[in-house]
Amino acid sequence: MVLSVILPICLLLLLGFICVKFEFILAEHIKGLSQFVFKISLPAFLLQALSSKRFDEIWHPGYFIAYGGGSLLVFAFAFVLYRQYFQCRLTESGVLSMGASMSNTGFIGTAILMMLIGQHAAIYLSLTLIIENLLIMTLTLIIAEAGIHQHRAKSQLLKQTLYNVINNPVILSIVFGMLCVILKIQLPSSIAQALEMLGKTASPIALFVIGGSLVGMSLKAVDLQSMTLVLIKIVLMPLTIFALLSFSPNVSQEMLYAGTLLAALPMPIAFGILGQNYGLGDKALSALMLSTILGFMLLSGLIAIWW
Secondary structure, eight states: OHHHHHHHHHHHHHHHHHHHHTTSSOHHHHHHHHHHIIIIIHHHHHHHHHHTSOHHHHOOHHHHHHHHHHHHHHHHHHHHIIIIISOOOHHHHHHHHHHHHOOOIIIIIHHHHHHHHGGGHHHHHHHHHHIIIIIIIHHHHHHHHHHHOTTSOHHHHHHHHHHHHHTOHHHHHHHHHHHHHHTTOOOOHHHHHHHHHHHTTHHHHHHHHHHHHTTTOOSTTOOHHHHHHHHIIIIIHHHHHHHHHHTSTTOOHHHHHHHHHHHTSOOOHHHHHHHHHTTOTHHHHHHHHHHHHHHHHHHHHHHHHHO
């Protein structure tokens, strides 16, 4: 099973890397494809998959509380560690904490879970993406901006962050999908079919984008801080989620495995982008590269054991 899942993923990653490396496709085109996945195909997949289910199939408070609580615990641990022990500035500590507690759910997570459990993956992807975008990303942006604009009104920071969240296509698709379920709205067959067709492109294009995005990254800036960050993400994060899900009520084995698998994913590409924007430079890209390599090794082991 592990080969049937991991091998196609590695081939698509390799294809994306080769195409960009040899300039068959330009790096600017990869950014466009990334936007297509994030704004079109992934929201289409989530909306179509969620709208076709019952509410009791979608909402799992045990999973939501355990994964959300675990993510916040890891975020807090990393923040205190980098702020107090490594003496990092406020903005840097916030961004690094995001790297420790947020996974590449939208791209790699979508691809792997869809191959493992099909459309049922939309349930865990949606709940996890809500946690990552509403909790972790929002918290990161507030801390990062507060570190830069320490004299700026908190109300302005919260207003801007809320605006960014509300305009997130992934969050909007989840909200609309949930509304369809709650209000028992059936999408017209033609719309549902179009969304399904778009949704099927999310997984392969996402992997191609990840592969292309790795071009230019290196491990040259790996230091103690980077290694610590990667270990927190790849080891502590999945262990924390596994432990919390194990003791949560009404959590099935599938939820336990899916949640742990998502927690074990590498850091998101957004971490590298934010790291560049907030002055972390190669430190963020090196940690992202290392987490991708080690993350896939761990994922292969988990899939081999559980599937």
